[in-house]
Amino acid sequence: MKIKTRFNITVVLFSGIIAGVLIFLATTDNHVKKTSEQDELAKNISQGAIELSYLANDYLIHREDRQIERWRASFARFSARIAGLRPETANEKLLVKNMVASVRQLEMTFNDVLSGVQKSRTNQGDDYLFSELFSVSSSRLAVQTQGLFSDSQRLSRQIRSRLDRLANIRTFLVYAILFLFAIFLLANYILTYRRTMRSVAALRAGMKIIGEGDLDYKMKREWDDELGEVAEAVNQTTAELKKVTASKTELQKEIIERKQAEEAVRKSEEKYRLLFENMTEMFQILEPIFGNKGTATDFRYVEINRASERLVGKTRKEIEGKRAKELWGIVEEYWLEMLEKVLKTGEPVHMENYSRELNKYYDLYAWKANESRVAIIFSDISERKRAEEALRITADELAATNKELESFSYSVSHDLRAPLRAIKSFSDILLEDYSDILNQDGADLLKRIGTSTNRMSAIIDDMLSLAKISRESMNSQEIDLRSIADAVVNDLRESEPERTVEITIARALPAFADARLMHIALMNLIGNAWKYTGKNPTACLDIGMMTKENENVFFIQDNGAGFDMSLAHKLFQPFHRLHTDSQFSGTGIGLAIVNKIVQRHGGRIWAESEIGKGSTFYFILAGPGGSKR
Amino acid sequence: MPKDFPQILIVDDDNDCVFLTKRALRKIRPSCIAEAAYDGNHAIDLLAKLDSLQLILLDLKLPGMGGIEILHFIKKQERLKRIPVIVVSSSSMEKDIQESYEAGAAKFIHKSLNFSEFTKSLQTVVDTYLNDTIG
Numbered sequence: 001m002k003i004k005t006r007f008n009i010t011v012v013l014f015s016g017i018i019a020g021v022l023i024f025l026a027t028t029d030n031h032v033k034k035t036s037e038q039d040e041l042a043k044n045i046s047q048g049a050i051e052l053s054y055l056a057n058d059y060l061i062h063r064e065d066r067q068i069e070r071w072r073a074s075f076a077r078f079s080a081r082i083a084g085l086r087p088e089t090a091n092e093k094l095l096v097k098n099m100v101a102s103v104r105q106l107e108m109t110f111n112d113v114l115s116g117v118q119k120s121r122t123n124q125g126d127d128y129l130f131s132e133l134f135s136v137s138s139s140r141l142a143v144q145t146q147g148l149f150s151d152s153q154r155l156s157r158q159i160r161s162r163l164d165r166l167a168n169i170r171t172f173l174v175y176a177i178l179f180l181f182a183i184f185l186l187a188n189y190i191l192t193y194r195r196t197m198r199s200v201a202a203l204r205a206g207m208k209i210i211g212e213g214d215l216d217y218k219m220k221r222e223w224d225d226e227l228g229e230v231a232e233a234v235n236q237t238t239a240e241l242k243k244v245t246a247s248k249t250e251l252q253k254e255i256i257e258r259k260q261a262e263e264a265v266r267k268s269e270e271k272y273r274l275l276f277e278n279m280t281e282m283f284q285i286l287e288p289i290f291g292n293k294g295t296a297t298d299f300r301y302v303e304i305n306r307a308s309e310r311l312v313g314k315t316r317k318e319i320e321g322k323r324a325k326e327l328w329g330i331v332e333e334y335w336l337e338m339l340e341k342v343l344k345t346g347e348p349v350h351m352e353n354y355s356r357e358l359n360k361y362y363d364l365y366a367w368k369a370n371e372s373r374v375a376i377i378f379s380d381i382s383e384r385k386r387a388e389e390a391l392r393i394t395a396d397e398l399a400a401t402n403k404e405l406e407s408f409s410y411s412v413s414h415d416l417r418a419p420l421r422a423i424k425s426f427s428d429i430l431l432e433d434y435s436d437i438l439n440q441d442g443a444d445l446l447k448r449i450g451t452s453t454n455r456m457s458a459i460i461d462d463m464l465s466l467a468k469i470s471r472e473s474m475n476s477q478e479i480d481l482r483s484i485a486d487a488v489v490n491d492l493r494e495s496e497p498e499r500t501v502e503i504t505i506a507r508a509l510p511a512f513a514d515a516r517l518m519h520i521a522l523m524n525l526i527g528n529a530w531k532y533t534g535k536n537p538t539a540c541l542d543i544g545m546m547t548k549e550n551e552n553v554f555f556i557q558d559n560g561a562g563f564d565m566s567l568a569h570k571l572f573q574p575f576h577r578l579h580t581d582s583q584f585s586g587t588g589i590g591l592a593i594v595n596k597i598v599q600r601h602g603g604r605i606w607a608e609s610e611i612g613k614g615s616t617f618y619f620i621l622a623g624p625g626g627s628k629r
Numbered sequence: 630m631p632k633d634f635p636q637i638l639i640v641d642d643d644n645d646c647v648f649l650t651k652r653a654l655r656k657i658r659p660s661c662i663a664e665a666a667y668d669g670n671h672a673i674d675l676l677a678k679l680d681s682l683q684l685i686l687l688d689l690k691l692p693g694m695g696g697i698e699i700l701h702f703i704k705k706q707e708r709l710k711r712i713p714v715i716v717v718s719s720s721s722m723e724k725d726i727q728e729s730y731e732a733g734a735a736k737f738i739h740k741s742l743n744f745s746e747f748t749k750s751l752q753t754v755v756d757t758y759l760n761d762t763i764g
């Protein structure tokens with residue numbers, strides 16, 4: 001039960017008892033008052049009886065009519081008083097009844113006296129009669145009034161005793177109620193006090209624990225009352241507090257993080273500032289100004305760095321906040337278009353720009369700095385541009401030279417070959433048509449002319465093809481060198497079917513290269529191996545690939561004549577031969593061509609050899625994207 | 630000039646070359662008449678004159694008008710366009726061969742260093758394109 005309920009019950013009970021006592025006192029008081037009035041009435045009746053007795057005697061003595069009136073008036077009051085009596089007990093009722101009867105007799109007696117007096121007046125002088133009447137009547141009246149007097153006295157006593165009894169009962173009842181009430185209060189007090197004190201003590205202990213920081217502590221609900229509710233409330237508050245405390249910790253963490261972030265931003269800003277100020281490139285922040293049609297018509301310099309000041313030749317004060325047209329009088333259209341594009345698309349622009357005023361080339365990178373501004377970094381590429389220009393001129397010159405060389409080559413092929421052909425043909429004709437008149441020596445000399453012209457023709461052909469290799473366009477793709485090697489080997493076998501050469505070709509030789517050029521290269525390399533094993537009856541060729549430091553190294557190995565490694569550096573130079581023509585024929589161009597082809601693929605070539613044991617040629621081709629053309 | 634003998638026009642600026650070609654032709658077909666022009670204009674003059682021309686042997690590298698230009702000229706002439714033109718060149722460049730065929734050449738033969746080889750290739754051409762009236 002809740003304290004409030006108990007409290008209410010106590011108050012209601014208390015009020016009820018007080019009200020009961022008050023009502024009881026009020027009612028009994030009224031009763032006492034009425035009873036006292038009756039007592040007073042009874043006393044008055046006693047006096048009235050004496051008064052009536054006196055007045056009757058007085059009349060009997062004086063016999064004046066005025067005295068009759070007085071008696072009757074007194075009697076009327078007397079009768080009224082008797083009528084006012086409200087007897088309660090049986091005795092009282094009997095007494096009152098007697099008194100009413102006595103009053104009636106008294107009136108009759110007085111009336112008898114009056115008629116006796118009248119008679120005596122008519123019979124004047126009959127004193128005797130009167131004295132007789134007088135003595136009889138007065139005694140009768142005296143007896144009757146006396147009776148009334150004593151009756152009223154008895155009534156009064158009776159009423160008073162009743163009054164005393166009533167007073168006693170009242171006093172007793174009041175004491176009894178007060179006593180019971182005191183006991184109730186005491187019991188209530190003890191019970192409430194104990195429960196409240198226990199709950200309060202539990203609360204206080206709990207609060208102390210919570211106060212010491214244990215926010216997980218849960219209060220026990222001792223009773224199902226307000227203090228229990230308080231315990232519950234404290235539990236809830238503790239839970240809330242715990243949340244708040246937790247979020248407070250988080251908040252603190254957040255504050256620290258934010259401070260760190262702010263510090264980082266500040267540092268970053270500082271770094272940016274330093275960079276902005278000290279970078280050698282021009283850095284400008286521009287704000288395009290849009291015209292009525294929504295296109296940029298001008299721009300304003302928002303911020304420029306020190307490099308810009310230096311290069312533009314104006315101070316920041318002179319530039320910042322100014323419009324380009326104000327400063328320069330004119331703004332180039334493409335420049336405005338670029339700014340507009342960056343701002344509208346949000347995509348950065350990278351372009352080259354030439355400033356006529358500064359006679360400088362810039363590589364500029366522009367990006368959207370915010371909703372209305374564009375940031376631009378200008379790298380001075382004038383040097384590079386000039387170098388490029390020089391390079392372009394050189395390249396043009398080179399192209400021109402190449403063209404000349406081409407026409408020269410053409411001329412060589414045609415013009416040199418024509419007389420050569422004539423010499424050769426004439427000697428052929430001589431040998432054929434005049435053999436009958438030529439002696440052995442003459443014929444031999446003509447044959448030597450033929451051989452020489454053949455060699456010279458071969459040299460011209462090789463020279464031309466070397467020149468061609470450098471000029472020709474390349475079309476590199478994923479190819480298998482094995483199929484090319486197969487084709488080359490087949491051609492060789494067909495050209496000299498009488499030779500038995502054991503040739504091993506790796507199953508796959510993947511490469512990223514130009515197939516046509518690689519055909520020429522392999523033709524030369526395998527052809528060399530074929531040629532230089534010509535004097536070995538058990539010729540052996542091995543064509544394969546190995547991987548070294550993540551690179552595919554192709555190799556062509558033979559067990560042929562070999563060469564002196566100390567001369568290896570001359571191997572790939574054009575027209576340099578390590579063998580005499582009588583040993584092995586050749587023009588000395590083949591390996592130069594191979595070297596050129598490998599170089600054009602961004603690779604390199606080298607060889608290992610030992611005289612009499614054979615040679616191995618190795619080459620590497622750069623992969624896709626790695627070739628330098 | 631006897632009308633019935635088949636005429637062959639050699640267009641080449643090199644004397645030796647003309648000499649060798651003529652010699653080879655004489656060997657192959659002694660009855661034919663080989664005329665030589667040493668440049669474009671000369672060739673055009675002769676083309677107008679020769680009335681029983683059956684074959685043209687054309688070099689590419691010529692002073693002034695080039696061989697391909699002469700070929701184009703011939704192919705534009707109603708009277709000449711059916712006469713087979715054989716390009717005879719010392720060039721072995723793919724570009725020259727291709728251009729020749731595109732311009733309407735019947736065959737491309739290489740000026741071989743070896744005279745008998747050259748004679749052989751010329752023999753094939755003559756056998757294929759020359760109307761042999763006398764034999």
